[in-house]
Amino acid sequence: MNSTAPALGRAAVGHRQPRDRRRLADNVAGWTFAGPASLIILGFSLVPMVWALTLSFTDSDLQTPGRNVGLANYRALLEDPVFFQALRNTGLLVVLYIPASLIAGLLVAVLLNRKVRGIGFYRTCFLVPYIASATSAGLLMGYIFDRDFGLMNGLFVKLGLPVQGLLSSPSQAMFVLTLIFFWTRFGFAVVIYLAAIQEINKEILEAASIDGAGRWTTFRHIIVPSVRPMTLFLTVWGVIDALQFFDLVMTTTKGGPANATVTIVYYIWQLAFNYFTAGYGAAVAYVLFVGTLMLIVGGFLIARRKGAMA
Amino acid sequence: MKSLGVKNLGVKGHGVKGLRLPSKWHLVLLPMSVVTVLPFVWMILSSVMTQGELNRFPPPFWPEGIDLGGYRTVLNGSNFPRWFLNSVIVSGAIVLAQLALCSLAGYAFARIRFTGSRITLVLVIATALIPFQLTVIPTFLIFNKVGLTDTLGALIVPQLSSAVGIFLMTSFFQSFPRELEEAARIDGCSRYGVFFKVVLPVARPALAALAVITFITAWNDLFWPVVAINSDANYTVQVGLTSFQGQHRADWPAIMAGTVLTTLPVLGVFLFGQRRFVQALTGAVKG
Numbered sequence: 001m002n003s004t005a006p007a008l009g010r011a012a013v014g015h016r017q018p019r020d021r022r023r024l025a026d027n028v029a030g031w032t033f034a035g036p037a038s039l040i041i042l043g044f045s046l047v048p049m050v051w052a053l054t055l056s057f058t059d060s061d062l063q064t065p066g067r068n069v070g071l072a073n074y075r076a077l078l079e080d081p082v083f084f085q086a087l088r089n090t091g092l093l094v095v096l097y098i099p100a101s102l103i104a105g106l107l108v109a110v111l112l113n114r115k116v117r118g119i120g121f122y123r124t125c126f127l128v129p130y131i132a133s134a135t136s137a138g139l140l141m142g143y144i145f146d147r148d149f150g151l152m153n154g155l156f157v158k159l160g161l162p163v164q165g166l167l168s169s170p171s172q173a174m175f176v177l178t179l180i181f182f183w184t185r186f187g188f189a190v191v192i193y194l195a196a197i198q199e200i201n202k203e204i205l206e207a208a209s210i211d212g213a214g215r216w217t218t219f220r221h222i223i224v225p226s227v228r229p230m231t232l233f234l235t236v237w238g239v240i241d242a243l244q245f246f247d248l249v250m251t252t253t254k255g256g257p258a259n260a261t262v263t264i265v266y267y268i269w270q271l272a273f274n275y276f277t278a279g280y281g282a283a284v285a286y287v288l289f290v291g292t293l294m295l296i297v298g299g300f301l302i303a304r305r306k307g308a309m310a
Numbered sequence: 311m312k313s314l315g316v317k318n319l320g321v322k323g324h325g326v327k328g329l330r331l332p333s334k335w336h337l338v339l340l341p342m343s344v345v346t347v348l349p350f351v352w353m354i355l356s357s358v359m360t361q362g363e364l365n366r367f368p369p370p371f372w373p374e375g376i377d378l379g380g381y382r383t384v385l386n387g388s389n390f391p392r393w394f395l396n397s398v399i400v401s402g403a404i405v406l407a408q409l410a411l412c413s414l415a416g417y418a419f420a421r422i423r424f425t426g427s428r429i430t431l432v433l434v435i436a437t438a439l440i441p442f443q444l445t446v447i448p449t450f451l452i453f454n455k456v457g458l459t460d461t462l463g464a465l466i467v468p469q470l471s472s473a474v475g476i477f478l479m480t481s482f483f484q485s486f487p488r489e490l491e492e493a494a495r496i497d498g499c500s501r502y503g504v505f506f507k508v509v510l511p512v513a514r515p516a517l518a519a520l521a522v523i524t525f526i527t528a529w530n531d532l533f534w535p536v537v538a539i540n541s542d543a544n545y546t547v548q549v550g551l552t553s554f555q556g557q558h559r560a561d562w563p564a565i566m567a568g569t570v571l572t573t574l575p576v577l578g579v580f581l582f583g584q585r586r587f588v589q590a591l592t593g594a595v596k597g
Contacts, residue, residue, distance in 0.1 A: 026423055037471035042434065048445035049444060116332075116336065132577070135548040151368070151371070154368025247532045273450075281447060289441060
């Protein structure tokens with residue numbers, strides 16, 4: 001292309017040309033390598049995200065395009081008792097699960113951070129419930145906590161305690177589900193905390209023990225502050241995880257008895273794919289999404305202010 | 311002198327160690343881990359019980375004998391083998407695709423300077439914050455429009471690549487020394503040659519971590535398969551097992567047998583690749 005360029009400019013062009021060509025080659029290589037993977041992710045998240053917003057203003061039933069109904073879905077939501085029930089159920093899960101997983105996760109991680117024989121076996125045990133599918137965990141625990149045949153009520157009877165309603169009781173079912181959810185998930189907190197504890201500088205721990213710091217002092221004043229970033233991460237992650245609670249409900253109670261275990265995502269699924277009110281389901285999904293974002297951003301601001309004051 | 315002394319004590323030291331009582335920490339750790347895995351132990355035990363044993367109250371903990379009736383019911387009386395095969399196909403395809411696409415993308419984001427790379431990477435990682443329940447309805451409509459609902463393809467295509475995978479591979483390549491690649495480039499190797507001949511072989515630990523975590527996630531997925539699949543023949547093992555339980559409510563041995571068979575593949579992959587799995591979770595994959 002530059003072969004006809006006047007001799008005068010040749011030095012400058014000759015200097016620029018390899019660099020331009022290299023930049024072009026880098027762009028071609030970069031986009032060839034990164035393009036397909038990025039396109040798939042962005043295509044299956046940003047496009048549906050915008051589409052869901054437009055759907056939430058329609059009465060779509062998944063089959064026909066749906067008419068525009070303006071804000072009717074959002075207005076209906078304010079008078080929907082099941083939505084508020086789902087909100088309460090999910091809120092209960094978050095409020096119980098987050099502190100329980102943080103405390104249990106950190107304590108077990110501290111226990112696992114020592115050199116005793118068979119420590120690998122123990123570490124494996126705490127992760128097994130985390131890798132099992134929600135279907136397996138749900139069917140298994142659904143049976144163990146079954147009112148009429150379950151092992152748990154069998155244990156109560158053997159101990160001379162009264163038989164409990166468990167998953168069949170509207171007042172107990174959500175607590176039992178929270179316990180099952182905790183059992184399948186807290187291994188993640190253990191792994192994250194254990195990795196963080198192992199990163200703590202050995203010299204600091206040794207200095208503390210030379211200064212006569214006991215186990216509790218070391219835990220309270222060295223371990224807890226050192227893993228604080230992980231605590232923040234696990235809180236955010238746990239909130240997202242708990243707000244998306246679906247699989248275990250599907251494989252145990254299916255939202256019952258009497259909507260006692262309907263979570264928001266289970267309700268979204270019912271609305272869209274059981275009752276074919278997809279527009280309304282999209283509206284519920286958007287309210288949950290915006291609510292989650294606000295919760296997380298609000299939490300960050302509070303944590304930051306606290307950090308600034310400390 | 312000191313080391314000599316230690317060496318001389320070796321035999322005696324070994325004897326003392328052998329006699330030493332087990333650490334008192336076992337008293338805490340053992341019961342806690344037993345309680346954690348006990349439900350799975352009972353899952354296996356109850357899968358070899360008879361219906362009569364399991365319909366008793368209170369149910370027995372130990373089986374009277376080994377009865378394989380539950381396994382026969384689930385394997386012969388349902389489409390379970392087909393569901394299992396479907397899950398193998400879907401998870402296998404997803405793992406292979408993510409290994410290829412995420413390692414290519416991770417390498418590009420870590421190493422190649424190209425226009426728009428930073429903003430693309432930020433966008434990709436930010437999508438991890440978009441919950442699936444927000445995108446599931448339009449995603450279903452997309453697949454419905456192209457006529458892919460109720461096919462295995464519908465389960466594979468949205469998972470061909472993942473934000474977690476790209477993040478994992480990008481941070482792995484960022485922490486990896488450049489010297490090897492630069493030497494190969496100077497020797498006249500092309501970008502593509504460098505990637506396939508030099509980079510991929512050294513990325514094996516990161517690829518293993520990505521494969522383990524992707525397989526477990528794909529195998530266990532329930533939400534999207536429940537939405538996208540209608541016909542029994544196209545169920546994955548998770549959807550199939552859920553529907554099997556709905557149809558055989560009282561047949562607990564068969565349900566537990568199905569649960570055991572569904573859990574075995576992830577358990578096997580996990581036990582085999584536990585170190586890589588933990589590295590993937592903590593995002594700290596090193597060579």
